[in-house]
Amino acid sequence: MSAGLGSTLAVALVGLRGHVVDVEAHLAAALPAFTLVGLPDAALAESRDRVRAAVASSGLTWPNRRVTVNLSPATLPKSGSSFDLAIAIAALAGARTVDPERTRDVVHLGELGLDGRLRPVRGVLPAVAAAVAAGRTRIVVPVGNVEEATLVPGADVRGAHSLAQVLAWHGAEIEVADVEPVRDDEPETRGGTRLLDLADVVGQPEARWCLEVAAAGGHHLLMVGAPGTGKTMLAARLPGILPDLSEADAVEVTAIHSVAGTFDPGEGLVRRPPFEDPHHTATPQSVIGGGSGVPRPGAASRAHRGVLFLDEAPEFTTAVLQTLRQPLEHGELVLHRAMGTARYPACFQLVLAANPCPCGRAVGKGLDCSCRPEQRRRYFGRLSGPLLDRVDLQVELQPSRASDRSGESSAVVARRVAGARAAQAERFAGLPWRTCAQAPAAWLRERLGPDRSLVSSLAVQVDRGALSLRGADRVLRVAWTVADLAGRTAPGRDDVATALALRTMGAS
Template sequence: MLVKVYGAAIHGVSAQIITIEVNVDQGVGYHLVGLPDNAIKESSYRISAALKNSGFKIPGKKITINMAPADLRKEGAAYDLSIALGILAASDLIKYENLNDYIIMGELSLDGSLQPIRGVLPIAIKAREDGFKGIILPKKNAREAAIVNQLDVYGIDNIKEIIDFFNEDIALEKFEIDTRKEFQDKIDHFPFDFDEVKGQEAAKRAMEVAAAGGHNIILIGSPGSGKTMIAKRLPSILPTLSLKESLETTKIHSVAGKMGAETSLITIRPFRSPHHTISDVALVGGGSYPQPGEISLAHNGVLFLDEMPEFKRTVLEVMRQPLEDRVVTISRAKFTIEYPASFMLVASMNPSPSGYFPDDPNNTSSTVEMQRYMNKLSGPLLDRIDIHIEVSKVEYEQLTEKRKGESSASIRARVNKARDIQNERYKDSDINYNAQMGSKEMEKYCELDEYSQLLIKAAMAKLNLSARAYSRILKVARTIADLENSENIQGDHISEAIQYRSLDRDFWNV
């Protein structure tokens, strides 16, 4: 007898329906075809033990299993439950009239219990799009799938429950959550706040400008000056995630297997801080079976590179294209995958190998050592970082000040007003904020008066800035103008934006 069961495969951050055809016939043998990987090929052992420990067994007949489309490679143990139910149904051991109404996925343990799987959110979205009545999956994944409305979600602990469900011996309990309430309840829960930062008013102002326009920023200062502390608080002043952005971000984390059992939606902007030993593939994504990298996990959020010069140069250089295009394309011989990568890059570094130049009069680093240290960062990469800001040492009086600084909520209110202006400005385009402006938008929205033109011309000549640095100055100036609710860019906006570009020339050429 031939029976079809439906599962799904992950392709990038989307899902594709997989039809698992199980045919049980006279003879002996177990044949699994359709480009399965080793984890799927080993499923027969897990299925056999799970069924035996649940009161069933694989029939001693010829079993042929095809995973269609047969030319698409399948991977992972998430098809165990689908294959097991197909074998039982094709052997007439369970009723299967309603089997085709559901997407069924889950990894089996030897005792019949189910382990959580990856990519549940895109699978659930695909199930609803293709008109399936519901999805049956491990209970630990049910909360994540339940954010997709108009889809029945059933979470189960073991294979015996689903067998009884199809035999109509028991009714499974539908898992339901109020997606919008879940989202609204958690969007303002931040672990850090800017009111904990002592002093550093210039750095906080630079972070406010960066947040308002979505600009990349690098913090330069000696150890202990507060660079990491400031960077960790950036998500708390960024505009809150929209529901659409939350779903986009959650899909990526779901595919990467980063969702916890109690997490349904990612409601605050991601903050990813990889170690400096990270590889190119781990940062950008890819591998034999492509997975999202750190820059995709930071989508709609922040990627923080602490001590940036300590990262391998090749790792830093692979970020150049994603910083411009905001997407990562991974190409293989038979397929191409795109992962979204619209993130804010926040980097920090010391001004010298010893870390204390120019404050330490007894600087132990030679000129050659300092030049070699600075040269770890290429000019093209630095040009893609809009704001360079020096973080100075915090004085004793500031550290012992009892009065708290300005709160993240207060700063975020100003950022939100600036973003509202940008949303209105770019409502008829694909642009979301100033950092994404192209030459066409800059020509339209970044007109300069004569004084501003003279300022930027002098800065380019004195600092030897590139054409890309010129465009970055205009974008930052446009953001500063938005923060002040100014329709036109003024001279003081240009002056402040130029200050955020000068450090790359002061320090890089020691």
């Protein structure tokens, strides 16, 4: 290696996809300067000041030369402060402060404080996974990220407290002071970690049945009812009857929460389906994802393999509701920004809750309701037809009575859901879908058997305009789920009729 050149490795994240980046430093005998090239964003460009201060705080002198650091490939957008450590190591390798041969094949991730300490960064799990997949198994991370990094099989992870400690590992003659390691801030509350019991819900047998069908087949659900009828309670208990995530799903969901900053490595991989319930004042960026530079995941992506609950759904802005159509149809979000395009998985179960009218008192004959007819139409009209057409189950909740009793516990219902999911796993073995809600209707229709009259009632509803062709397909998927819950190998007439009723009972 030529004198004045140093290199090491880092990882750039675009969405959940990681790319190993060569961090090259060239030190020239010219007027002192520090230039960073390779499509960095604003936060990364500021690393020049953090790196110089951290090197000085570690007891070293910054090279009095023209330092040019290149992040290759130069066409790949790079963002965040996780490149700080790699930039410092490459520059000091070029200055021969450390052995350049020791740094070449090591991945360095971490933000530098002005005092030289290493600070934890987001997205370590997918970054380490990308490095290992590329054959780069030797990885240095801040101490606060060690638990998360070691979740990746095959990674040889070392946790460092400070820049000085890393430099000493690479052969620098430097005194390593004892410093208090920087721990990660408490992660934001992660949805789905506290499981609630269905036994807490009094009455509402129809809604409970809809919730069970939704869990068994992965279907979307709309609940309409007056305030206090239990819509929010039911939605919050849906994760408790869903099965645990598979190993692959757990890694994928954990990676999303790592990038979003909602992952607590002390709890290990996210094994339970997440639950996200943004407020109706949330912006499209907070629900779908966004931000300057490379966009970050929003609530829809954080709900991947779990539940996205929109309480008071008609109160959400049209922009939020309409942008949900892409993930509902394709199971992922593609976010285009000036700095690049990010893809985040967003295969979730959508649960909508709404009042019957703006005042919420349109119950029974609606004698207590003060809303005019046009106000009711305008209120519910905020939920567009294309969006509701993608919601498989619709149920109207009536006020509970004092004589109503609690139903079955979540554990009992979860066993039936697990049985239905097992039947679907066997049916769809070797196929790219895993639940009835994901299966193509044509594939399901071919396996109904010779009796074509099973779907005649659906054809009648389509001809009347009560159902779209998409709606008829979704009713068929629900019918298969109902049959799975009953232990039947294929749906019958009653299952199709039940599925049709479950789709339309809340439409009135």
